[in-house]
Amino acid sequence: MRSVFVGLVLFALVPLNDAACFMALLKGGATHCQDLLDKTWHPVGSSWTNSKCDQCDCSADGMRCCNGMPTVHVTGDCTVVYDYDTCTFDVIPKKNGTVPCTAMSSGK
Structure with a gap:
């Protein structure tokens, strides 16, 4: 799990072309994503809204969060x-x- 967290942190620092969204890649075989803001864990296939209203999805490839507030x-x-x-x-x-x-x- 520690290597998954390190990977999440490193890849979260790389912005994508949509400034209001970011993606953190998961290591192969990972079963959960960690919300980088709330530090909560979410299983692959789940979606949630964190404490800053970001809309997040966890897939086998990684976690994607987009700003939920305009x-x-x-x-x-x-x-x-x-x-x-x-x-x-x-x-x-x-x-x-x-x-x-x-x-x-x-x-x-």
């Missing part, structure tokens, strides 16, 4: 508040509750 760009005096318990977000005014906020999301 990148949100706001206008005006607004801010984005992410809720990682529900994997949702709100765009709210920083000071004046009557100022409308406009948001554009990229990603998911």
